[in-house]
Amino acid sequence: xxxxxxxxxxxxxxxxxxxxxxxxxxxxxxxxxxxxxxxxxxxxxxxxxxxxxxxxxxxxxxxxxxxxxxxxxxxxxxxxxxxxxxxxxxxxxxxxxxxxxxxxxxxxxxxxxxxxxxxxxxxxxxxxxxxxxxxxxxxxxxxxxxxxxxxxxxxxxxxxxxxxxxxxxxxxxxxxxxxxxxxxxxxxxxxxxxxxxxxxxxxxxxxxxxxxxxxxxxxxxxxxxxxxxxxxxxxxxxxxxxxxxxxxxxxxxxxxxxxxxxxxxxxxxxxxxxxxxxxxxxxxxxxxxxxxxxxxxxxxxxxxxxxxxxxxxxxxxxxxxxxxxxxxxxx
Amino acid sequence: xxxxxxxxxxxxxxxxxxxxxxxxxxxxxxxxxxxxxxxxxxxxxxxxxxxxxxxxxxxxxxxxxxxxxxxxxxxxxxxxxxxxxxxxxxxxxxxxxxxxxxxxxxxxxxxxxxxxxxxxxxxxxxxxxxxxxxxxxxxxxxxxxxxxxxxxxxxxxxxxxxxxxxxxxxxxxxxxxxxxxxxxxxxxxxxxxxxxxxxxxxxxxxxxxxxxxxxxxxxxxxxxxxxxxxxxxxxxxxxxxxxxxxxxxxxxxxxxxxxxxxxxxxxxxxxxxxxxxxxxxx
Numbered sequence: 001x002x003x004x005x006x007x008x009x010x011x012x013x014x015x016x017x018x019x020x021x022x023x024x025x026x027x028x029x030x031x032x033x034x035x036x037x038x039x040x041x042x043x044x045x046x047x048x049x050x051x052x053x054x055x056x057x058x059x060x061x062x063x064x065x066x067x068x069x070x071x072x073x074x075x076x077x078x079x080x081x082x083x084x085x086x087x088x089x090x091x092x093x094x095x096x097x098x099x100x101x102x103x104x105x106x107x108x109x110x111x112x113x114x115x116x117x118x119x120x121x122x123x124x125x126x127x128x129x130x131x132x133x134x135x136x137x138x139x140x141x142x143x144x145x146x147x148x149x150x151x152x153x154x155x156x157x158x159x160x161x162x163x164x165x166x167x168x169x170x171x172x173x174x175x176x177x178x179x180x181x182x183x184x185x186x187x188x189x190x191x192x193x194x195x196x197x198x199x200x201x202x203x204x205x206x207x208x209x210x211x212x213x214x215x216x217x218x219x220x221x222x223x224x225x226x227x228x229x230x231x232x233x234x235x236x237x238x239x240x241x242x243x244x245x246x247x248x249x250x251x252x253x254x255x256x257x258x259x260x261x262x263x264x265x266x267x268x269x270x271x272x273x274x275x276x277x278x279x280x281x282x283x284x285x286x287x288x289x290x291x292x293x294x295x296x297x298x299x300x301x302x303x304x305x306x307x308x309x310x311x312x313x314x315x316x317x318x319x320x321x322x323x324x325x326x327x328x329x330x331x
Numbered sequence: 332x333x334x335x336x337x338x339x340x341x342x343x344x345x346x347x348x349x350x351x352x353x354x355x356x357x358x359x360x361x362x363x364x365x366x367x368x369x370x371x372x373x374x375x376x377x378x379x380x381x382x383x384x385x386x387x388x389x390x391x392x393x394x395x396x397x398x399x400x401x402x403x404x405x406x407x408x409x410x411x412x413x414x415x416x417x418x419x420x421x422x423x424x425x426x427x428x429x430x431x432x433x434x435x436x437x438x439x440x441x442x443x444x445x446x447x448x449x450x451x452x453x454x455x456x457x458x459x460x461x462x463x464x465x466x467x468x469x470x471x472x473x474x475x476x477x478x479x480x481x482x483x484x485x486x487x488x489x490x491x492x493x494x495x496x497x498x499x500x501x502x503x504x505x506x507x508x509x510x511x512x513x514x515x516x517x518x519x520x521x522x523x524x525x526x527x528x529x530x531x532x533x534x535x536x537x538x539x540x541x542x543x544x545x546x547x548x549x550x551x552x553x554x555x556x557x558x559x560x561x562x563x564x565x566x567x568x569x570x571x572x573x574x575x576x577x578x579x580x581x582x583x584x585x586x587x588x589x590x591x592x593x594x595x596x597x598x599x600x601x602x603x604x605x606x607x608x609x610x611x612x613x
Binding site: 052055056057077078080081083084085087088089090091092093094095096097100104105107108109110111112115122123125126127136152154156157180181184185187188190 | 348350351352353354355356360361362363364368369372375376379380383384444447448449451452453454455456457458462
């Protein structure tokens with residue numbers, strides 16, 4: 001079925017511009033078969049455009065990519081036979097029922113009518129949608145729609161799945177369901193390319209991560225390597241009494257041996273802190289010294305911090321131009 | 332700023348891992364769907380939409396129904412001397428009008444698909460790439476036939492009796508539907524160029540209204556000022572209406588049929604490939 005390449009995706013120098021905006025500016029990717037690979041970056045970073053090129057929906061301006069050894073331009077049709085795409089907008093038909101959506105995709109993939117129906121029933125059951133099978137998708141919740149979307153992607157098991165922000169806009173429960181589904185797929189050997197804005201999502205799921213900004217890969221590695229390269233997470237403390245902030249600053253600085261940032265909120269402080277135990281220790285020290293604490297948290301680095309560390313600029317909101325480019329790419 | 336601790340797996344997840352594993356394991360890749368089977372599947376989708384969203388059908392049939400009733404009873408006496416005579420003159424014209432109005436929806440529904448993201452899935456499937464477009468025509472055909480039936484039945488109810496009988500009516504409907512297929516490519520092109528379904532609707536009706544009003548649907552062209560008369564006589568819609576009158580009530584001039592077919596072929600030859608090209612790049 002596919003050439004014997006050890007890589008599921010092998011892309012080099014992919015570029016794509018929309019009007020004046022260079023949406024993707026020389027992206028290289030090497031994704032091993034059977035892995036979950038995360039592309040992490042803010043809105044407008046070029047993730048969706050990259051995925052759309054790899055799924056043969058957009059032709060790159062320059063560069064090349066092979067999916068399981070097949071060129072995405074000259075062998076687009078072979079690539080389409082191996083991939084499935086779950087887009088940022090749910091790629092299902094809202095005016096049809098859940099069952100009709102899955103039968104439709106099954107028939108288009110070459111299943112006979114009885115096979116397509118049986119497959120639809122099996123998937124609806126597996127994805128917890130059996131009861132909603134006969135309802136129009138426009139009446140589905142966000143989580144149900146996303147599950148149907150993913151079910152539609154495996155009507156015929158693909159070699160590789162492209163998931164573009166599969167949990168954006170979902171409540172935590174639905175998000176966890178989608179994560180469980182993705183993990184199951186990976187265990188069964190399907191390669192997954194996952195776009196996300198959330199470090200936590202990449203951290204939870206991905207074996208390897210590429211951080212993308214302004215159309216370029218700016219860092220690559222395992223989640224652990226990435227976090228280590230970024231440095232520590234941080235301890236954040238909010239006080240009941242802003243008068244006590246100088247005292248809190250002194251105690252934290254002493255306890256953690258790092259510079260304490262005074263936040264705009266007069267009750268808030270933050271300090272770099274790699275390890276949760278030392279953070280807890282520092283909070284205990286604060287309490288012992290009589291500083292009254294409203295709340296505190298110890299967190300791993302957020303995407304903002306990863307960006308700040310990697311690029312020297314925060315993961316700012318996309319510019320208007322980039323928004324247009326991304327919208328065009330999604331349209 | 333900070334993210335919370337890793338969340339535990341969802342309690343009582345709606346999906347069942349064992350069933351999921353089974354669902355993944357049981358598929359073998361079937362042979363590729365043939366072009367015809369893909370087209371028919373998209374046709375089935377179009378028909379399901381007619382069933383699930385019947386409002387769309389209502390929109391397009393109510394206007395022509397109102398036209399038949401209003402024009403016949405308001406202006407019939409003034410224009411043709413009697414409502415009966417005008418009804419017989421008007422009805423084949425409104426049949427054309429009703430079906431051609433419906434073609435605008437081909438563009439609207441294609442644009443709606445694009446804004447919803449479902450097109451991405453279709454385009455990433457290993458199928459004959461124009462299949463979604465060609466298949467949609469089959470769903471459109473259902474709409475055209477419903478619109479045509481409504482007008483013919485209404486005509487019969489208010490006393491219209493086509494001289495060439497049911498066969499003449501069928502032939503006329505067939506010709507109109509054929510022309511509608513060709514014209515619908517213009518609106519699918521529009522559907523791919525404009526940004527929202529509403530924009531397609533507005534632009535579509537802004538072009539279909541003059542095209543149908545500046546024809547011989549409502550009045551004999553020889554009552555018009557010379558410049559307008561020339562335009563009306565050249566308008567392919569006028570030829571289509573004349574052909575329908577001939578097929579339904581006798582006195583068919585084959586030249587009209589030839590002009591209609593030639594126009595249909597030209598529209599399809601230009602706009603079908605254009606639609607397909609734009610769709611692949613959308």
